[in-house]
Amino acid sequence: MSDISALESRITAALDRIRRGLETAGQGSETEMSLRKALEAERATNAELVVRVQSLQERQDSQVAKLTARVETQAAQMKALDAELQRLRASNEKMRSVSTQLRDAVTEGLRPELVEDAVKAEIEALVSQRAADATEIETILAELKPLLKEQPNAAS
Template identity: 60%
Template sequence: MSDISTLEGRITAALDRIRQGVDTLEWQTVADPELKASLEQERAQNAELVERVRLLKERQDTQVAKLTQRTEAQNKQLMALDEELQRLRASNAQLRDMNAQLRETVTTGLAPELHETALIAEMEALHAQRSSDAAEIDAILDVLKPLIEETSHAAG
């Protein structure tokens, strides 16, 4: 039974120490409103910083998405421009061949089917040149549009 009494005394002493600690903490928080205000201010600043970081991350993600989209569009335009240039090169090669054949036939005697073929090849070369020029102009305009928009936003 004495063990129980000893344990009871130890538990009571521990509870008294806990009460004193809690009373001391309550007294410190009540006695130091400046500390409490400082803590609240730090919490508010922390919340503000967290919000700023979130906004910066959103802005960065938006800019990365725009740049990615812009890069993909420019890559598509470059591919289209490359296709047009390949057509132009092929058409010009065909035109050179036809002109060489035409010169040869003019010196030896005119063949009407070669003349017609040469004209068709020249027209195809002109169409290919025009398509290539249009693709190049589209690529240039697409690069300039964002710059113009940025300038108009900065001015407005």
Template identity: 40%
Template sequence: MSDIDALQARITAALDRIAKGLEARADAPDPEAVRALAQQFDEAQAANARLAAEVAALQETVQARDSALAAAEEARGETLTRLDADLQALRAANQQLRDSNRALREAHAAGIPEPQLIDTALQAEIDGLRATRAADRAEVEAVLAELARVIAGAGTADTTTEEA
């Protein structure tokens, strides 16, 4: 009888293990559902990789634009600095010419006749005034070019905003 009891205990233990195994299988997800979820996961990873690549490309584009804008801004600043220095030097030279012409006219009025010197000084003054006018024109053209760039940029920004 002890053999029967031992066999019965072993059979009961085996049946319990089988029952637990069946319960565990019953709790396991459906293989089709697992495959579907795995496929969705793979698709999500692929979409994420595509989006990451697009973000990287956009970041490169933004960096390139920022670099180009910084370079353009620096060039404009240098151009305006040079233009300002040229204008200041030209104005100083013109003032010096005016002063020397005034002194020559006063010398002539005092009876020291030097007509060639006066003519040369007057011609230099006329040339200086023409140069001043040309520099002023260049300054206006630089301002107009900058305004055109700003207006064109505003039109591009409006178009980009409307597309979004």
């Protein structure tokens, strides 16, 4: 990009010198005609460079937008995965607590509500584990889909 900017400023400077030369030269001379031709050539080159710079800028902007969108998507996926993992940890902690109480109750005498609490905690832990696994699979699939789309293009 800096090379293009440097070339553009050199061309602009050359155009200015040519313009000044044209202003000082008499009308109709061969020098003036050649300078006019050179000026037009420089203008055409300058216009081409401007179009190329704009094209590069648009391409860069689209790449940045794609990467930004991808980062935002991955951040949202990671946030969802983290939430599921936190839920799983809480559920497992509750299951451990209820299991400890159940173990203590078995040694002292079984109370029916502890068995019910233990079963509920275990079911909740299994549901949380399944949700965490599903979220993790979705995250992995989201990462693989762009790679699978690129795969046929790479083979070409």
